[in-house]
Amino acid sequence: MALSGDGGTVEAAFGREALVRSHDGVLLRASARNRRVQAVCGDRVMLSAIQGDQAVIDSVEPRRSEFARASEHRVKVIAANLTQVVILVACEPSFDDELVCRLLIAAERSRLAALVVLNKVDLVDRYEEARGKLAAFSGIGYSCVELSAKFDASPLRPHLTGQRSLLVGQSGMGKSTLLKSLVPDAEVRTREISRHLDAGRHSTTACRLYALDNDSEVVDSPGIAEFGLSGIRVRDLAGAFPEFAVHAARCKFHDCRHQSEPACAVRAAAEQGQIHPRRFALYRRIAHLEGAT
Ligand SMILES: Nc1nc2c(ncn2[C@@H]2O[C@H](COP(=O)(O)OP(=O)(O)OP(=O)(O)O)[C@@H](O)[C@H]2O)c(=O)[nH]1
Ligand SMILES: [Mg+2]
Ligand SMILES: [Zn+2]
Known part of the structure; x- marks a missing residue:
């Protein structure tokens, strides 16, 4: 059992509540000590008052990276300490190439690696159109991986090794489907998280971090329709x-x-x-x- 003064990694955050994996592997339910402590998925945090599976987050350790969107009024950090952003688009429903562009800009600004995944290539009728739209991005050095998350996620696997990757994109592109095919017990773990944080919901409502293997992790995220870059020079x-x-x-x-x-x-x-x-x-x-x- 974790001892007082331990640290951990935030696997999911929901307002002031979070699920934290302690450094010795125990999943804890934690609450921020006060309003100044704002932990997001991927943060390393210091814990105290650990009792059973409950703990208090005392502080957030300095971040090595932040992936954030910014409107005129506020900056929202989506996840912390990532190394890579995996932008998901699909043959269907049709995707917004401006959003892809904005996500790539945010990745560049945060000095994160970025790649684009075209999902649902089994929907052959829509394939050529989607591929044409992606030509603007694949010709400039971004890797573009094509797959059907429903049937075979293996084309993406080598790109994830040694990385902490954020799966991001519009709703319905297949982020959670991809995650489930990469992490066999994801469904069980998602239920575990849901029970703690957002019981009863089906669609993805918060970022969730999953370990793929010893040195690779993937973060599933809720679908986004807009991505502000307010304040960019x-x-x-x-x-x-x-x-x-x-x-x-x-x-x-x-x-x-x-x-x-x-x-x-x-x-x-x-x-x-x-x-x-x-x-x-x-x-x-x-x-x-x-x-x-
Ligand atoms: N044909 C086909 N359908 C897929 C594939 N991958 C995902 N889907 C379907 O696309 C729909 C949306 O998938 P999700 O994985 O929930 O999408 P998401 O990106 O997580 O959506 P949000 O959580 O709302 O952001 C589901 O009905 C999936 O079954 C695929 O490779 N081929
Ligand atoms: Mg989802
Ligand atoms: Zn010029």
């Missing part, structure tokens, strides 16, 4: 488009925003098709919508 936004760099070096102005500046080599590259026109359009659209300066 245009410099950082452009920097999150890795394919711009080689061209940006040749812009007339070193602080070029790649909008209406004269002799912008990034814009020229987009016009000539060296940068995918959809990526350039999304860059300008996101810069405009987020008011990036």
Whole structure:
């Protein structure tokens, strides 16, 4: 049994309540000591007052990484201490490529590895259309893995080794299905978590961390429809488009925003098709919508 002064890792957080796996492997139900203690999935925390399976979270250890969305009014940290973001899209229902782009930007900003998974490739009628939409992302160095989570998740397996990966994307893309096929006893463990935190709900309502093996973990997350990047500076936004760099070096102005500046080599590259026109359009659209300066 865990002793007072122990630490652990947050497997799921729900307001001030959390499920924490103590460093010696015991699953504890924990409550934040006060409102200043805000733990999210993936956080390492210090615990005290451990009694049975109950504990108090005293503090959150400094994070090595944060994956967060930001609206005008608040920043919401989705998960902490990740190493990789796995963006799930599917042949059906149709997906939003702007959301994919925003998630990739957030991953770049947090210096996390990122890859895209096209799920439900068994739905052959919708495959070509989905694949066409992804061409804007696969041509620039992001791995793009195709699979049917329902039948065989093995194509993704090698990409997860040694990583703590967040499965993220719109509702219905198949994140939980993928998780269940990667983690055989996930269903049992989900029930365990549900009993503690959000009993009776079926869809994914909070991030949940699962161990795949000794050095790989996967976090399932609730579906998202929007992902704000409020407060992003245009410099950082452009920097999150890795394919711009080689061209940006040749812009007339070193602080070029790649909008209406004269002799912008990034814009020229987009016009000539060296940068995918959809990526350039999304860059300008996101810069405009987020008011990036
Ligand atoms: N045909 C087919 N259907 C799939 C596949 N993977 C998932 N689905 C179906 O897609 C639907 C949504 O799957 P979920 O795994 O719940 O999706 P999710 O991304 O976790 O959704 P949220 O939790 O709402 O964010 C379910 O009906 C699955 O059975 C697949 O590979 N092929
Ligand atoms: Mg789900
Ligand atoms: Zn430029």
